Amino acid sequence: MKTYEEINRKIETGKAVVLTAEEIIDYVDRKGLDAAAKEVDVVTTATFGPMCSSGCFLNFGHSKPKMRISEAWLDDVPAYSGIAAVDVFLGATQLRYNDPANMNYPGRFEFGGAHVIEKLVAGETVQLFGLSYGTDDYPxxxxxxxFTIDDLNQAIMVNPRNCYQNYNVAVNCSSRRIHTYLGILEPYMRNATYCSAGQLSPLLNDPLYETVGVGTAVWLAGARGHVYAEGTQHAPTCDRSPNGVPREGAGTLALTGDMKQMDPEFVRGVSLPGYGVSLSLGVGVPIPILNEQILKRTTVRDKDIVAPLIDYSHDYPEKTGRVLGQVSYAALKTGEITFDGRTVRVSAMSSYGKALAIAERLKDEIRRGDFLLAQPLAPLPRQQSMKGLKITEEPK
Amino acid sequence: MITRKLFFRFPKSEIEKPIVYHLVKDYDLIINIFRARVTDNKEGYMVLDVTGEEESIERGVEFVRAFGVAIDPINKGVRWIEDRCTHCTNCIAHCPTNALHIDDRKTMRVTFTEELCVECLNCLSNCPYGACTSAF
Known part of the structure; x- marks a missing residue:
């Protein structure tokens, strides 16, 4: 048994033993669980992929004379200004003013909120256009x-839902090509798309939220960020394998971090044809090895994690609840799965390559003593389901 | 016999000349055109495979160059910009010839083998990060 304090002391003195969630698998195989749990202090997990429920609060400081901005556009992308005078919230999926969207199907969605966020983190110049009704004190x-990010007082990323614990594998059973947030899906199930780092993914290595909670320090695109709440749609009560790993979406994290500290390599605008704009983010989560059980859960392998195969032409939009089957990440990562006697080409929407790079970087930062762990202030809910939206005929 | 992939850029004045006909008849070359286009300002582009004796290809290329056609051996029709690629691998299932592929499924990084590209442009409309672009 180790405590957060003990692990942090080892990190501070450069003595912490840190491995990635990929390396730990063979390590425990070699050393045995008992010995490895004594030796290893931290396992680093990571993911990189589109996380639509993301955005940022920006503070511009005051112009002379002052202005209470009531409508704002950043590079022509509307930002929410229904907060204080020079604060705005820019959402990742917000489309640029006049974007034709799907009027010319499939829309290209080349630029939106996420691309503005990418530009800001990259240090590029962005245009602010603002309107107001004028007041006595803000004429x-x-x-x-x-402006650039350096001109802002604050640029704080606040993401209500990141790091979905597990995710659907999308296919298209219809006879026409469809465009989804999991990419272009060809008819007759000719291809499938998944979106998870599998055995490297944060919440698949801590499936029962034994270490990750509100207050956990995370690596958010290179900045030291935090879990500020359970993510929206956090639904831990779900179908799970005997190893505790969810067989469907399940848990999520709400993350925040200082955009001024972020690395543009891990903050990328995403254009999904026919669907819209999203923001790809790199997230690393350190798992403290407090005991053997926690270590054992980090040794989960791609072959032991399954995701549900869902038809995005019908079952997903119509919310039928039908699952075509379960498929392991080991199978998905071969690039081909067999379903119903047919061969389906598989690709991803998340980047395992980038997730590996993040797990390595976080490992190095912890080893150097640059990244200390934070003990959660509160656990994430462990029993909770997701509600649907009822359409009522009358007010309640 | 060897095969070489070439990218022709025609100046305004030469788009009406039957250059491909001459490559076949006069230089005994097998031509496989992947993509060709005349633009609004009357310049032309063509991406093609040329198969034949090495010497015939050299002579054919000289013949084409004499018309002022630019033959760029490096920049081809479809370009994969590695810096913009996040290695999400989404393109892989949409590439019919495996020009975009993954060499090592342990690290899952994307690579592009230009010679295998048939310029179908699937990757252009598909890539969420604009990592694939076209010269025309």
Missing amino acids: RREIRTW
Whole structure:
């Protein structure tokens, strides 16, 4: 048994033993669980992929004369300004003003909120256009100016839902090509798309939320971020394998971090044809090896993690609940699965390559003593389901 | 016999000349055109495989160059910009010839073998990060 304090002391003195969630598998095989649990202090997990429920709060500081911005556009992308005078919230999936969306199907969605966020983190110049009705204390009614992230007082990423514990594998059983947030799906199940780092993914290595909770320090695109709440749609009560690993979506994390500290390599705007804009983020989560049980859970392998195969032409949009089958990440990562006697080409929407790079970087930061762990302030809920939206005929 | 993939860029004045006909008849070359286009401002582009004796290909290329056609051996029709690629691998299932592929499924990184590309442009409309682009 180890405590957070003991592990942090070892990190501070550069003595912590840290391995990635990929390396730990063979390590425990070689050393045995008992010995490995004594030796290893931290296992690093990571993921990189589109996380739509993301965005950022920006504070511009005050112009002269002052302005209470009531409508704002950043590079022509509307930002929410229904908060204080010079604060805005920019959502990742917000489309640029005048984007034709799917009027010319499939829309290309080349630029949106996520691309503005990418530009900001990359240090590029962004245009602010703002309008106001004018008040006695904030008389200015219009502003157009250019800024970089360095000109802002704060640029804080606040993401209500990141790091889905597990995710659907999408296929298309219809006779026409469809465009989804899991990419282009060819008819007659000619291809399938998944979106998870599998054995490297944070919540698949801590399936019962024994270490990850509210307050956990995470590596958010290179910045030291935190879990600030359970993620929206956090639904831990779900179908699980005997190893405790969910066989469907399940848990999620709400993350926050300082955009000024982020690395542009891990903050990327995503254009999904026919669907919209999203933001790809790199997230690393350190798992403290407090005991053998926690270590054992980090040794989960791709072959022991399964995801549900869902038809996105009918069952997903119509919410029928039908699952075509279960498929392991080991099978998905071969690039081909067999289903119903047919061969389906498989590709991903998340990047295992980038997830590996993040797990390595976080490992190095912890080994160097640059990244300390934070004990959670509160656990994530362990029993909770997701509600649907009822359409009522009358007010309640 | 060897095969070489070539990218022709035609100047405004030469788009009406039957260059491919001459490559076949006069230089005994087997031509496989992947993609060709005349643009609004009357420039032309063509991406093609040329198969034949090495010397015939050299002579054919010289013949084409004499018309002022630019033959770029490096920049081809479809380009994969590695810096923009996040290795999400989404393109892999949409590439009919495995020009975009994964060499090592342990690290899951994407690579592009230009010679295998048949310029179908699936990757252009598919890539969520704009990592695949076309010269025309």
